[in-house]
Amino acid sequence: xxxxxxxxxxxxxxxxxxxxxxxxxxxxxxxxxxxxxxxxxxxxxxxxxxxxxxxxxxxxxxxxxxxxxxxxxxxxxxxxxxxxxxxxxxxxxxxxxxxxxxxxxxxxxxxxxxxxxxxxxxxxxxxxxxxxxxxxxxxxxxxxxxxxxxxxxxxxxxxxxxxxxxxxxxxxxxxxxxxxxxxxxxxxxxxxxxxxxxxxxxxxxxxxxxxxxxxxxxxxxxxxxxxxxxxxxxxxxxxxxxxxxxxxxxxxxxxxxxxxxxxxxxxxxxxxxxxxxxxxxxxxxxxxxxxxxxxxxxxxxxxxxxxxxxxxxxxxxxxxxxxxxxxxxxxxxxxxxxxxxxxxxxxxxxxxxxxxxxxxxxxxxxxxxxxxxxxxxxxxxxxxxxxxxxxxxxxxxxxxxxxxxxxxxxxxxxxxxxxxxxxxxxxxxxxxxxxxxxxxxxxxxxxxxxxxxxxxxxxxxxxxxxxxxxxxxxxxxxxxxxxxxxxxxxxxxxxxxxxxxxxxxxxxxxxxxxxxxxxxxxxxxxxxxxxxxxxxxxxxxxxxxxxxxxxxxxxxxxxxxxxxxxxxxxxxxxxxxxxxxxxxxxxxxxxxxxxxxxxxxxxxxxxxxxxxxxxxxxxxxxxxxxxxxxxxxxxxxxxxxxxxxxxxxxxxxxxxxxxxxxxxxxxxxxxxxxxxxxxxxxxxxxxxxxxxxxxxxxxxxxxxxxxxxxxxxxxxxxxxxxxxxxxxxxxxxxxxxxxxxxxxxxxxxxxxxxxxxxxxxxxxxxxxxxxxxxxxxxxxxxxxxxxxxxxxxxxx
Amino acid sequence: xxxxxxxxxxxxxxxxxxxxxxxxxxxxxxxxxxxxxxxxxxxxxxxxxxxxxxxxxxxxxxxxxxxxxxxxxxxxxxxxxxxxxxxxxxxxxxxxxxxxxxxxxxxxxxxxxxxxxxxxxxxxxxxxxxxxxxxxxxxxxxxxxxxxxxxxxxxxxxxxxxxxxx
Numbered sequence: 001x002x003x004x005x006x007x008x009x010x011x012x013x014x015x016x017x018x019x020x021x022x023x024x025x026x027x028x029x030x031x032x033x034x035x036x037x038x039x040x041x042x043x044x045x046x047x048x049x050x051x052x053x054x055x056x057x058x059x060x061x062x063x064x065x066x067x068x069x070x071x072x073x074x075x076x077x078x079x080x081x082x083x084x085x086x087x088x089x090x091x092x093x094x095x096x097x098x099x100x101x102x103x104x105x106x107x108x109x110x111x112x113x114x115x116x117x118x119x120x121x122x123x124x125x126x127x128x129x130x131x132x133x134x135x136x137x138x139x140x141x142x143x144x145x146x147x148x149x150x151x152x153x154x155x156x157x158x159x160x161x162x163x164x165x166x167x168x169x170x171x172x173x174x175x176x177x178x179x180x181x182x183x184x185x186x187x188x189x190x191x192x193x194x195x196x197x198x199x200x201x202x203x204x205x206x207x208x209x210x211x212x213x214x215x216x217x218x219x220x221x222x223x224x225x226x227x228x229x230x231x232x233x234x235x236x237x238x239x240x241x242x243x244x245x246x247x248x249x250x251x252x253x254x255x256x257x258x259x260x261x262x263x264x265x266x267x268x269x270x271x272x273x274x275x276x277x278x279x280x281x282x283x284x285x286x287x288x289x290x291x292x293x294x295x296x297x298x299x300x301x302x303x304x305x306x307x308x309x310x311x312x313x314x315x316x317x318x319x320x321x322x323x324x325x326x327x328x329x330x331x332x333x334x335x336x337x338x339x340x341x342x343x344x345x346x347x348x349x350x351x352x353x354x355x356x357x358x359x360x361x362x363x364x365x366x367x368x369x370x371x372x373x374x375x376x377x378x379x380x381x382x383x384x385x386x387x388x389x390x391x392x393x394x395x396x397x398x399x400x401x402x403x404x405x406x407x408x409x410x411x412x413x414x415x416x417x418x419x420x421x422x423x424x425x426x427x428x429x430x431x432x433x434x435x436x437x438x439x440x441x442x443x444x445x446x447x448x449x450x451x452x453x454x455x456x457x458x459x460x461x462x463x464x465x466x467x468x469x470x471x472x473x474x475x476x477x478x479x480x481x482x483x484x485x486x487x488x489x490x491x492x493x494x495x496x497x498x499x500x501x502x503x504x505x506x507x508x509x510x511x512x513x514x515x516x517x518x519x520x521x522x523x524x525x526x527x528x529x530x531x532x533x534x535x536x537x538x539x540x541x542x543x544x545x546x547x548x549x550x551x552x553x554x555x556x557x558x559x560x561x562x563x564x565x566x567x568x569x570x571x572x573x574x575x576x577x578x579x580x581x582x583x584x585x586x587x588x589x590x591x592x593x594x595x596x597x598x599x600x601x602x603x604x605x606x607x608x609x610x611x612x613x614x615x616x617x618x619x620x621x622x623x624x625x626x627x628x629x630x631x632x633x634x635x636x637x638x639x640x641x642x643x644x645x646x647x648x649x650x651x652x653x654x655x656x657x658x659x660x661x662x663x664x665x666x667x668x669x670x671x672x673x674x675x676x677x678x679x680x681x682x683x684x685x686x687x688x689x690x691x692x693x694x695x696x697x698x699x700x701x702x703x704x705x706x707x708x709x710x711x712x713x714x715x716x717x718x719x720x721x722x723x724x725x726x727x728x729x730x731x732x733x734x735x736x737x738x739x740x741x742x743x744x745x746x747x748x749x750x751x752x753x754x755x756x757x758x759x760x761x762x763x764x765x766x767x768x769x770x771x772x773x774x775x776x777x778x779x780x781x782x783x784x785x786x787x788x789x790x791x792x793x794x795x796x
Numbered sequence: 797x798x799x800x801x802x803x804x805x806x807x808x809x810x811x812x813x814x815x816x817x818x819x820x821x822x823x824x825x826x827x828x829x830x831x832x833x834x835x836x837x838x839x840x841x842x843x844x845x846x847x848x849x850x851x852x853x854x855x856x857x858x859x860x861x862x863x864x865x866x867x868x869x870x871x872x873x874x875x876x877x878x879x880x881x882x883x884x885x886x887x888x889x890x891x892x893x894x895x896x897x898x899x900x901x902x903x904x905x906x907x908x909x910x911x912x913x914x915x916x917x918x919x920x921x922x923x924x925x926x927x928x929x930x931x932x933x934x935x936x937x938x939x940x941x942x943x944x945x946x947x948x949x950x951x952x953x954x955x956x957x958x959x960x961x962x
Contacts, residue, residue: 026892026893026895027892027895030891030892030895030897030900031892032900033897033899033900033903034879034888034891034892034897034900034903034907035835035875035876035879035888036833036834036835036836036874036875036876036879036903036904037835037876037879038900039834040834040837040901042828042834042837042838043828043834045832133818133820133821206935207933207935208899208935209837209839209845209847209899209901209902209933209934209935209936210837210839210899210901258899258900258901259899260837260899260900260901261898261899261901261935261936262899263935290838292838292841293839293840293841293842293845514898514899515897515898515899515900515936516898517895517898684894684895685895688895688898688936688937688938688941691937691938691940691941692898692935692936692937692938693938694938695937695938695939696935718840718842718844719839719840719842719844719845719933720840720842720843720844724933724935725939726930726931726932726933726939727925727926727927727929727930727932727934727939727942727943728926728927728930729930730926730938730939730940732940732943733938733940756938
């Protein structure tokens with residue numbers, strides 16, 4: 001061992017690694033899942049467990065005239081039936097606004113609809129039964145008289161206030177944001193080239209394999225509430241349950257077990273879940289709610305319903321001067337609590353034009369209320385929109401100037417030596433690597449060979465296309481994301497490390513696991529920083545009664561923020577181990593180090609004392625240690641990014657497609673993704689994060705859309721009708737990495753979980769349009785269904 | 797209103813089980829609720845996602861599209877039984893090594909589906925693997941690692957079979 005282990009890990013020629021960080025270790029916690037021995041909420045068995053189901057509004061907008069639940073109450077196995085006012089007695093309502101989103105507004109929202117329902121799927125009545133089947137039987141017996149109200153589904157009509165959905169607000173604008181760096185009209189008027197395009201993005205949703213689920217267990221004797229919850233943010237939920245149900249914070253506990261997919265869907269407060277906790281208090285029993293697939297489609301948050309018109313001005317030689325954006329998005333009848341539904345549009349404004357040097361930017365965005373299901377933050381929040389409109393308009397400009405799309409990007413991507421760099425709109429980048437990533441991508445995909453293949457294919461009437469999508473991504477968010485706006489959402493995370501008497505290491509971390517591999521990377525970091533082997537490390541997450549306080553898993557923050565907390569905690573524990581070893585061995589601490597589960601001599605590398613022996617002495621025979629020495633073999637450290645609001649990452653993707661111009665079908669021939677997420681802790685896991693993300697983006701580009709009719713009825717609210725990507729349609733995806741560690745932490749890791757989803761739709765869109773270019777056809781409406789492609793070709 | 801319960805007798809993971817069930821109860825609900833075999837999951841309850849895949853008389857079925865009463869007199873195998881028998885241990889190992897799962901919710905169904913391919917198509921190509929598992933929805937992995945793991949297992953089984961024949 002050398003002194004380098006005491007130095008910041010990312011100094012020149014430094015790495016953290018003693019072998020674990022950077023290694024493709026499989027996930028120890030995946031073994032139970034492979035035997036069907038995981039525990040999801042619906043797998044829990046508690047004594048006296050009751051089941052709650054919901055009557056949901058069949059109307060997109062209607063007044064509740066009366067509710068008759070007398071027959072339901074008399075149905076076998078029914079424990080209780082509650083309506084909105086009954087639940088409001090124990091659960092305070094909420095308003096989904098934040099202080100830093102200036103001017104954002106939303107009406108008060110209750111767990112169950114009070115006087116009217118504002119979207120099809122809004123929960124109205126809760127039925128509690130001994131079994132789920134009995135509760136569902138009784139659901140059919142609840143009689144509700146409805147008075148239908150005018151339904152608002154169109155974004156433009158909503159913006160025009162026709163009609164106003166919440167009269168107390170005066171109009172339908174939830175949130176608007178404007179950015180203007182000045183002089184844009186003059187710049188565009190004088191530019192050699194101005195291109196303009198309008199892009200439409202269909203609503204889609206996360207479709208978690210496991211529906212949302214919560215099991216609330218109220219104990220009236222203690223006035224305490226234990227909640228088993230499929231959530232990404234247990235401490236946030238803990239705080240909200242305590243405040244809205246008026247239970248002391250110390251009497252609440254939130255436990256996450258295995259979570260069957262989350263992707264941002266499970267980080268919000270849902271009315272039916274709050275209602276379930278309230279019901280547990282009212283019936284004084286544990287109560288479970290497990291969303292089924294059909295109610296998931298009309299009650300899980302949706303995302304991405306946008307119409308964006310973008311203009312780009314450039315010089316004749318292909319230098320981008322500025323972007324001009326007008327974005328309209330519909331968020332449903334309420335802004336979702338507590339993160340609000342303003343963030344996605346806000347991100348579109350922040351990120352459009354993001355990879356490119358430019359001096360002028362103007363953006364205007366409106367988020368409006370409609371009578372569809374609510375929208376909120378789903379994986380990659382705003383990025384897929386911003387990347388698609390940026391990359392779409394960039395390709396159009398390149399085409400108009402007859403410049404190859406690669407060359408056009410080379411001329412405009414922010415140079416790799418230009419950092420730190422700031423946009424006129426105020427966004428600051430620590431260090432990005434656009435050009436390195438582009439070079440790597442071209443090498444991986446063999447760009448020239450694909451162009452040659454494309455030309456040959458065209459000669460035989462086969463239309464293939466290449467699409468590129470460069471991107472920037474918000475990761476490792478600081479308090480600037482939510483905390484400054486008044487949200488009680490922690491941007492700080494903590495890790496506790498405890499050396500056990502056997503030399504094993506227990507890690508407790510506030511970041512949670514939904515399968516990404518957070519527990520595994522924490523074990524790798526802990527093993528390296530303390531000096532133990534991986535098999536000695538056990539990681540515990542997802543329990544507000546035992547873990548340090550923190551934000552959980554969202555915003556591509558788990559590895560970068562939680563990982564740094566583990567690293568700092570590991571360093572501190574190692575120092576304490578050396579203190580104890582020096583006391584036991586009666587030698588100079590500076591001569592000692594920890595490696596391979598033992599205290600070693602720094603010079604000879606000889607093992608002097610195993611950690612098991614050290615643990616035995618400290619815990620069981622402290623009487624043998626020098627008087628006055630107290631070992632501290634459990635430490636906690638926290639971390640929050642402070643230097644930058646976000647650790648921006650960058651990356652680039654490429655798609656290679658074939659379009660059948662007779663059927664409109666798109667065949668994905670290949671996909672490449674190069675990403676710079678800083679330090680790669682585990683290449684196996686990060687590549688699967690990228691691939692999984694890419695496939696979610698491919699779904700958005702080609703298949704997925706929550707389709708609504710003019711009455712606000714979702715037309716495809718079941719998995720048989722809502723298309724998701726399946727194995728047969730998906731290509732192999734080649735991943736590559738450039739590593740530019742952030743210097744805001746010692747670990748140097750930035751986020752990677754959302755990159756794939758952010759860039760894939762733009763790459764596919766550009767590839768389809770490249771394929772169709774000889775036919776003078778373009779598509780700009782996602783998803784790019786066969787019908788839309790044939791329409792663009794003038795064939796339908 | 798539910799019909800009167802019916803008595804069924806079937807074999808589940810090699811053990812004879814006699815239970816009274818509601819005629820409307822699906823096989824997967826019976827396995828989960830009556831037998832606490834929670835490894836089979838409910839993903840969509842209308843036959844699309846494949847998370848509830850189990851084996852009945854050796855063939856994979858969707859546990860949400862079959863009634864428990866239809867399993868009367870038959871042999872049902874779930875992920876718990878198949879794991880204990882070690883029959884898919886090589887596939888499970890390959891899934892683990894390749895990280896062919898994230899949240900794990902689809903995994904039991906995916907393993908049983910892939911297990912059928914291993915048994916019936918030892919020379920399946922990558923494209924045939926993708927086709928075979930196209931009725932099983934995974935939202936986390938993007939499928940590639942799953943395809944890799946199945947491909948690896950097919951190859952190692954072929955190698956083992958070749959060695960034993962030689």
